[in-house]
Amino acid sequence: MSVKERKEAAPPAPAVPAREAARPEVTRRQFLRSGMYGTIGLFAAQALVGAGVMLWPAKVSGFGGRVLVPKKLSELSPDDPPLKVREGKFYLSRLPEGVIALYWKCPHLGCTVPWNESENLFHCPCHGSIYEKTGQNVGGPAPRPMDIMAIEIDGDNIWVDTGKITQRPRHLPEHVTKV
Numbered sequence: 195m196s197v198k199e200r201k202e203a204a205p206p207a208p209a210v211p212a213r214e215a216a217r218p219e220v221t222r223r224q225f226l227r228s229g230m231y232g233t234i235g236l237f238a239a240q241a242l243v244g245a246g247v248m249l250w251p252a253k254v255s256g257f258g259g260r261v262l263v264p265k266k267l268s269e270l271s272p273d274d275p276p277l278k279v280r281e282g283k284f285y286l287s288r289l290p291e292g293v294i295a296l297y298w299k300c301p302h303l304g305c306t307v308p309w310n311e312s313e314n315l316f317h318c319p320c321h322g323s324i325y326e327k328t329g330q331n332v333g334g335p336a337p338r339p340m341d342i343m344a345i346e347i348d349g350d351n352i353w354v355d356t357g358k359i360t361q362r363p364r365h366l367p368e369h370v371t372k373v
């Protein structure tokens with residue numbers, strides 16, 4: 195069989211669909227560029243998620259979130275001094291009618307107010323503001339009582355929402371959570 199005859203006898207090449215024939219071929223450069231952009235995008239997404247996790251305020255526990263008071267309600271007596279809860283930056287005062295959570299930041303200029311055992315009062319060391327166990331200001335330059343935080347009683351547990359701080363011009367009975 196001559197070369198010419200062999201060529202004529204060979205089966206015809208399979209037909210390429212018109213759409214496939216029109217599709218441009220992806221070059222090696224285009225492929226590498228896509229890969230590079232994909233990798234950069236992935237790193238950027240990871241960085242954004244990481245930053246979001248770090249910057250998102252803690253809402254579950256600690257200051258800014260709900261804090262469980264370390265003592266049970268049944269363990270507290272109206273004769274006790276206010277319970278200092280460092281995690282939430284507040285004092286829990288047990289009063290005869292209920293409980294009140296007082297933000298420990300002095301409403302005058304922001305110092306942390308300690309409880310003075312011998313005076314049976316809160317006494318700010320910075321400029322001498324004095325507060326009762328209810329947080330009512332009774333002396334010094336403070337313009338208002340200590341701020342309060344929202345309380346939720348769940349059986350014998352006391353939860354304080356340190357993200358809900360309320361200023362008040364004076365202490366009122368309704369600021370106390372009755373128990």
Ligand code: FES
Nearest residue numbers: 300302303318321
């Ligand atoms: S900061 Fe407390 S009295 Fe000034």
